[in-house]
Each structure stands twice: as structure tokens, then as C-alpha cells.
Amino acid sequence: MSRSRINVTFGTYIIILLAIGSSASGEVVRNLQEKGFGKIYLCEDWESANDAVKEQVFCDYIQKKSIDLSGEYIDLANHKILNPLKHPRVYRQMLTGTFFSEIIVPGMYNDDKYGNLQQLDEIKSRIGGAKCVLDIGACAGLFSIMVSGIAENVWAFEPSEAIRFYLIKNTELCGNVHVESFGILNEKGKKTFYDVSDYPKYSGFVERDGAVPYQVMTTNVDYWCEDMGIKPDVIRIDATDCLVEIMDGAKNTIKEYDPVIIIGTKIVDV
Template identity: 25%
Template sequence: MSTVIDEDRTRALRALDRQFRASRTRLRYRVLRHPLRLAYPTPSRLQKWKQHGFSLQVKARTPWGQRIVVTLPDDVSISLRWNGFFEYDLSVFYLRHLQRDMTFIDVGAHVGYFSMLASRAVGPAGRVFAFEPTPSTFSVLTMNAGTEPNITPINKAVWSEASVIDLHDYGPCFSAFNSAFRARLPESVRADLTERTYSVPAVRLDDFVRDQGCIPDVVKIDVESAEMHVLRGMKDMLSGPRPIVSLEVGDMDVPGAARSRLLVEHIMSFGYRAFELHNGRAAPHQLREEYGYENIVFAPSERADQL
């Protein structure tokens, strides 16, 4: 298994940049270059699928050549199918900063895009632990993880204590919004969702890394309003091993969810510095009262100059 970081980092970054620039052109022009991948299903058909709850598993290809199974018309899957990547800035950041033999923890792995990226980046001796609590999404994650031997998929939630929690599943069309809280979607969309609730096991990250005997280098957190619970369960990690942390933020006034500013301040209270990403590069972050969707990266103060 070759590694992106050691052998293909520059090539992967260039391919990702090409895909990013192509994604900003009109879809009909891109269809001419990739008719099999982009001509079907059309955007209008995908919208109808969402309205009727129809889903379809297909394969996508990342810019660095990995094949990944996705479930249309989920928003993440559409991006991967059409563009080959999701969240450009965070993808570039990981391609630049993940190194051989690192341990990467993906909290909220979904179908496994970032886990697969990290798998190639850290190489055969590195380790990737991918947490995904939704049973149907986990089955797709397992298929994708099966192509990368250093990924360990874990069908559990990450929480502030070892327990069993209720998880709201909004179906394959909206699987990226599954949460222990209300879906982070406009009311006009939520009103038409079909919801199922599962009881799922949950673990603390501090307990998990102790039981695994591993030292995490990077932790990605994308858990749809449950961020504070994850952070409260990794206090020892933030004080001890002090990994780099990426955190998805965004204030959607979800009942019971912590405001993004509190999340940022919480991590910074452990002696971390916050950075925002622009074209994959980290710039010092200034606290805001309200946040839209983005990823904030945190580094221990003693290693912040590495970003």
C-alpha cells in the first residue's frame, strides 16, 4: 500500500487542486469530460430521489485514486461522486500535515472519506480508527475500510461518558445529518424527514485510547451538535498526548447543543491555539460570537508553529 504523504503528496495535492477548480465550473461542461460519472443521475433526478426517499449506492474516485462507495443522494456522497473530494480545505490540510506512522482518529467518519485519505497518508504502519454510530452508514464505511488494512471501523458513538445514547437516523438521503440531537437542517426540510431512533453504545475517547494503548496524533470531530460531549470525554488526551484537533463548527440553534464559541474556548483552555483554513493553509483564528459551517484546527501552543 503506497502512501500519499511519502510518495505522492505533491501529485495528490495537484490532482485535488485540479478537481477543486473543475468543481467550480458549470456541471454541463464537466459532463462532457466525464459523461459516465456525471451525466446520471442528474441534479433534478437527485432532488426527486431526496423527495421520495430513494437511494442508490455507487462508486466514486478520489483525486489520488482511491475508490469509495457512496450513497446517493446524500450531500456528502454527491460531492464525492461529482468532485472526488469533500471539504476541500480540510482535505488539503490533512494531505499536507499527516505523516507516516501517525495515529488518526475519525470521530463521525460517515462513509469514510477522511479515514481513507488518512489511511494512505499514514501508511501501512499508521493507524486509523473510524467511529460511525449509524448502522446503515457503518455498513458502507466497513466496505470502504475493507480496502485499507490500517483502518479499524467502530460502530459506536463518542460521548462524554461510556453509556448508551439515542441516535436519530434521518435515512440514507440525509445520513450526514444523523445526530443525537435535532438535525442541523432548515425547518422546511426537517418537516418532511422520516426519522428512526436507535439506541447505540457510546465510549469516551480517553477510555478508548487507554484500552487500545495508542497515542493519537490527529483527531477529527464532525458529530452534528454533539461536539461538547466528545470534548468532555477527551480531557486527558488534550492534557497529555495533545493531538492536533479539527472541529466542525456551525451555529444552527439546535436545542441542547453548545454554541460554537464555547467549543472553541473549551479547547483553547487546554493551551491550544485555534486556526482557520484558507486553501488548506492555517491562519490564526479570531473568536466570533456566531459561526457558520467550517472546520477550525487546533494545535498545542508548543507546536503551533508547525502549522
């Protein structure tokens, strides 16, 4: 019988079982549940174990803030998003990265537990009053939602069909967030997009094992801004696999309008 490696974190009572191909896994889980351990995650590798811990930290945080989890939406300091407990786990994975759990949510509640409020304040100070923000690689829309209250208009770009469903749902109450399905690269046309349904953060234009490929329309920042007649004040990019191509396709816009550039959550000078 193969052995399960058990990592127990007392206090939060998170139990991670790393058990690849172990026939005893189910029995181990049942035994632990009988002993009163309720937060049990059965994981096949360290990646899924890490995601499980982040998910639990996220759930604990919103529960500590006494957020009402009974409705379709939850209210995060006057920002409404779909209730993560009423949707598949893949949606929760979109919400549990460092940007959201250590910057956005603590920032909404002025809780500097992770020491990131200065970073968030700098972002807000540079965006406040902007007429146009481009959010490239918008995922579930958390950045777009955050800045929608301090900018006139936000254009959120997300080529993944699965992720865009949540982006639209999360931003439809904002009123000034406009969702675009284009993949932003350095040229117009079509390109194969690889959708990793179980781990959406890995979806993109780089081929990956197990991904579902399909064609998406692409454009670049220069073409899109010219076609739309838009002068962006801020360009935020969260698509590291395509960063070089995106920046290459934005050269004219950056040169002409000198927008604030945010890569992930870092303001950069170009």
C-alpha cells in the same frame, strides 16, 4: 392548477422543479424530457434542490476525469470507493458535501478550482507519519481513506448502522482503517441515536422528526484510548451537534498527548 417554479441552469442542463403537491409535475417533467432535457430533478423543497445540484456537480466532476463508472468501485487517484452510481441516492448524498466535492476530490487531482488545496496540504502535513488517527463521525469514510496512505492506523467511528455499511465497504481495501460502532460522547453507556435514512447527514443524538431511534453503545475518547492502549496523534471530529460532549470526554487525552485537532476540515488549537 398550481404552478411549478422552474429554475434552469443552461450549460449543465440541470433543471430543478420545486412543486409541492402539484398535480402537473409529472406532465411538466415529461414535456421537458421530450424536449431533450435529460438531467431533471423533482424536488419538494430547497434542501432537496440543493442536494440535487451537489449530486450533479459530483457526477459531472468524476465523468470529466474519465473515471471508469462500470465497476463496483471507482478509482479516485488510487483511492477506491464504492461506485456512487450503483448504489442508492442516499449514498451519493454522503459524497456530495463541501468537504468531498470541493476539497478531497480536487485535492486528489491537484485541481485548485475552489482554492482549498492549501487547506488540504496543511492537513496532510500535520497528519503525515502519524501512528494513530481518530476519525469521529467518519460517515462514508472519505477522510479516513484520504489519510490512510499517510498514517499508520486510522480508527473510524460511526454509530449509524446505515452509514457504517458504506464506511466498512469503502475502507476494507485500505488495510489500516479500523471501523468502530461506538458513538463518541463524554461518557460510557447507551444512548438513543436518531437515524435519518433519507438525509444521513442529519443523523445523530439530537431527536429529529421522522428519524428512526435505536440504542447505541457510547464511550469517550479518554476511556477508549485507555482501554485500547492508544496514543492518538490526530483527532478529527465531524459531529457538530455533539462537539462539546466529545471534547469534554477527550480532555485528558488532549492534555497528555497534545494531538492535532481537526474540526470538520479546520485545524484548531486547544
